[in-house]
């Protein structure tokens with residue numbers, strides 16, 4: 146039994162850990178020259194996670210720190226440590242981009258065509274992430290007239306400074322909220338320009354007494370408290386998610402109370418009053434935004450960009466903003482499959498494909514594709530799903546089975562959250578099946594893949 150893992154991001158590295166723990170041989174194929182996935186490729190100012198990292202890090206190697214959220218470089222270094230510690234690094238083939246994968250149903254094997262040759266394996270685990278390489282850049286009227294620089298965050302390096310320059314940062318999601326304070330620190334002036342407001346929650350980023358206590362105990366060899374802490378943080382986040390969605394007026398009131406003292410009534414109405422209800426979209430977590438707003442280092446504006454001029458931007462309100470650099474934090478495009486797949490000679494249509502338990506796409510044999518959680522930490526679902534995949538593989542090894550699959554089904558799209566980037570690709574997005582989208586509940590019940598739902602075939606002679 147052998148497995149090819151695609152991608153050396155969080156999913157691929159976790160897959161390597163669980164495959165080794167189950168004595169299954171594997172190779173990881175990674176397109177880039179380094180590991181880390183998004184934590185390798187997103188290098189803009191302030192790139193960091195917004196899930197508590199004690200919970201987002203792997204359960205088998207929780208990351209201990211006095212800070213709740215970690216920066217990109219720390220997360221990548223952590224992933225490198227994990228890959229080294231568990232012997233995953235030597236299994237990774239870097240600079241090896243998968244372009245096509247073909248399942249030969251007679252031989253019950255995948256042939257994986259890459260920029261570095263063809264690899265074969267009985268099973269695939271796909272951890273190719275869900276963001277396209279090309280970012281989302283809206284078409285701005287007269288963008289080509291602008292004499293300054295327009296750059297998307299995904300192409301921006303944190304090494305760059307904009308001393309003495311007027312910078313406009315366009316966006317209102319997590320990227321803009323993470324980047325704004327850090328960009329302001331290296332720019333002459335910074336305007337945070339949002340088309341419409343979103344919900345933002347500011348934290349101090351200092352781990353509280355409970356987290357510190359659990360981490361102390363962990364360092365003394367007592368591991369259970371950190372396990373409980375992770376479960377508790379997940380339960381807390383799930384209850385907040387459900388509570389905010391159930392009681393939107395209360396949730397709106399909560400956010401008003403959170404921002405009013407820092408920005409005042411007028412700014413609250415203009416810039417912190419979203420059109421949608423809390424947790425219909427991911428909530429951006431800010432660090433240091435209030436202080437920068439108070440100090441005048443960041444100016445906020447809420448309006449659509451009507452057009453660019455030689456020297457700046459004209460807003461739909463008629464106001465003009467002069468700028469030298471326009472940084473677009475306008476998000477990314479979703480893509481769930483980075484390469485084409487074939488079942489013998491027939492191309493597999495992946496549009497609207499059902500994802501049983503968020504792990505097994507319908508009609509694709511011997512193929513696992515763990516879909517982590519979107520409104521919580523990715524690993525909270527990706528890791529339990531990988532453990533489910535291992536249970537299936539071990540079952541097949543024990544019984545001498547050659548193929549596993551689930552039936553293809555047509556389902557309605559019911560995304561857990563509905564931000565613009567999800568709505569843009571809703572028509573083709575995979576349909577999750579057999580999960581509640583609430584990690585606490587899923588981890589107790591739903592990730593247990595019922596063997597009766599799977600189709601097995603014996604090893605071909």
Ligand SMILES: Cc1cc2nc3c(=O)[nH]c(=O)nc-3n(C[C@H](O)[C@H](O)[C@H](O)COP(=O)(O)OP(=O)(O)OC[C@H]3O[C@@H](n4cnc5c(N)ncnc54)[C@H](O)[C@@H]3O)c2cc1C
Nearest residue numbers: 152154155156176182183194195196243273274483522523
């Ligand atoms: C800035 C930013 C902040 C985020 N913050 C959080 C957060 O706080 N909490 C959270 O839960 N999630 C967050 N996410 C989402 C994040 O994508 C997931 O948490 C998680 O890291 C996904 O890991 P992955 O390994 O599945 O995918 P990725 O990290 O996208 O890695 C995929 C890997 O596959 C490789 N690959 C792709 N195509 C091919 C191919 N054809 N052949 C070979 N290799 C290929 C890529 O090069 C990459 O290394 C954030 C994302 C971004 C961009």
